[in-house]
Amino acid sequence: MAAQAAAAAQAAAAQAAQAEAAESWYLALLGFAEHFRTSSPPKIRLCVHCLQAVFPFKPPQRIEARTHLQLGSVLYHHTKNSEQARSHLEKAWLISQQIPQFEDVKFEAASLLSELYCQESPERARSGTACGRQLHQAVTAGSFARRDCSFQNSVDAAKPLLRKAIQISQQTPYWHCRLLFQLAQLHTLEKDLVSACDLLGVGAEYARVVGSEYTRALFLLSKGMLLLMERKLQEVHPLLTLCGQIVENWQGNPIQKESLRVFFLVLQVTHYLDAGQVKSVKPCLKQLQQCIQTISTLHDDEILPSNPADLFHWLPKEHMCVLVYLVTVMHSMQAGYLEKAQKYTDKALMQLEKLKMLDCSPILSSFQVILLEHIIMCRLVTGHKATALQEISQVCQLCQQSPRLFSNHAAQLHTLLGLYCVSVNCMDNAEAQFTTALRLTNHQELWAFIVTNLASVYIREGNRHQEVLYSLLERINPDHSFPVSSHCLRAAAFYVRGLFSFFQGRYNEAKRFLRETLKMSNAEDLNRLTACSLVLLGHIFYVLGNHRESNNMVVPAMQLASKIPDMSVQLWSSALLRDLNKACGNAIDAHEAAQMHQNFSQQLLQDHIEACSLPEHNLITWTDGPPPVQFQAQNGPNTSLASLL
Helix, strand or coil: CHHHHHHHHHHHHHHHHHHHHHHHHHHHHHHHHHHCCCCCCHHHHHHHHHHHCCCCCCCCCCHHHHHHHHHHHHHHHCCCCCHHHHHHHHHHHHHHHCCCCHHHHHHHHHHHHHHHCCCCCCCCCCCCCCCCHHHHHHHHEEECCCCCHHHHHHHHHHHHHHHHHHCCCCCCCHHHHHHHHHHHHHHHCCHHHHHHHHHHHHHHHHHHHCCCCHHHHHHHHHHHHHHCCCCHHHHHHHHHHHHHHHHHHCCCHHHHHHHHHHHHHHHHHHHHCCCCCCCCCCHHHHHHHHHHHHHHHHHCCCCCCCCCHHHCCCHHHHHHHHHHHHHHHHHHHCCCCEEEEEEHHHHHHHHHHHHHHHHCHHHHHHHHHHHHHHHHHHHHHHHCCHHHHHHHHHHHHHHHHHHHHHHHHHHHHHHHHHHHHHHHHCHHHHHHHHHEEEEEEEHHHHHHHHHHHHHHHHHHHHHHHHHHHEEEEEEEECCCCCCCCCHHHHHHHHHHHHHHHHHHHHHHHHHHHHHHHHHHHCCCCCHHHHHHHHHHHHHHHHCCCCCHHHHHHHHHHHHHHHHHCCCHHHHHHHHHHHHHHCCCCHHHHHHHHHHHHHHHHHHHHHHHHHHHHCCCHHHHHCCCCCCCCCCCCCCCCCCCCCCCC
């Protein structure tokens, strides 16, 4: 007995010594690997060698699985060797399923492996700690990446993996929520928003059951965002009401609470802006701006939440600041406060440049492109076409670096080129750009915006496109079934109908349409539409010989256009004021208006010549495929300036 006990003790001591030795060599290799990974610059090859050196020691399953996960993660994030990364992650997933109480390795392997399955060459679709961030990125971009066969095959491999991981993770709240977010994001990328909403609903109920009102709100807000994309407004309104109650009642980390409020208010503001309700959105926008100021004064709390289901956050604080700048720019653009839009664009772009030095998150490029899209429209209105064209070229360059970004913004890019073509009187090119944009979009509001502008091109072209024009006008008829709910776009459609009636010489009909535009634009402070409607009404009254009424329209149009400032309306208004004062015998006022008209004409002409002389002007001929990489210099402007003079 004593001999057996001694033998057993000796064997136990030997095993303990062996385990201690195994732990020491493993920790040494792990330490070296981490040292090489975090070196500046990182020495990834040496890091990989250290991790691979673990396997010849035939380590226990736990060490083997974790090492496969570490190798897969390093290869995925730091190299292009996706095949080896995939092999290691698959081994980590398979081995970890055989080990009890090994959830972190098991579910991180599943999460990372599904990411790898869905990667798109040359750009990878990364997932963050909370899919709320990813989903918001998709929405901000406005649309989603097109799928090719290889992407679809990868998605088909990722879905069952995530479903299985979700099924076996119900006792691990953090991973269960994270995997639900990730699968919802996958369905969103496939444009299967119904399945994505269902998963987010499941996540919200699970979060409620495990006592995480914070993550429940994240799931519900993400679902609300997708419902807004689907235009399911009857479902959105009660959902946002519930979200508002949850956010206000939740007592927890101040930064997390304020980030939920930002998410909630961003959805409200963008909902109003999509509906073209620029005046109605002001209280929500003010709350949002105050909320982001509160967040900027709060210090990050390093204390982790007690509930593991709360270990998420929507966006980093710095990203939220840029997002609030962005929605402020969107509001200023729609309202016609273009100097304010310029001010906030400059702030946002400066912040983005700082962030991009340290952060390669794709959402930052999406923010940058959307900011540029809005400021380009501002430049075209304020008479800075050359600058606008250079910024369009900048958007092209950003899209060249990211296939997904290009597929999300191709229609907007061609729309901007169409607007530029109109501003330099290249109407054939404008038609081609707008037609290309229509072919590339299935977004209803963008479609209506493009059709409205294309109709105005055909109206200016006279009788060349009568049948097509009548067809377009019928499809955006504001008196009947207008295709979108946007107040702003419906008001613009009335203006286009008024413009068409004016060119047809049907002045009473034109006045009816323009008065409807004025009523709608005044209701929501749509300053640019108001100015355009006033000056066109003034022109109609001038043609009809009613000089007093014409003056009553043109003078406020000029004042409002100067405030925006809208160079084209100022040019038009000054020409009418010159002619009105001549007709009324007011020689001094007529001379002053003529001088203003001459100044505006010279500014626009100089900018026109500069823009048409830029090599980027050749972009107006691009209507197919990815944006061109290089531009050949122009010999000089070859477009008519008659519309400017």
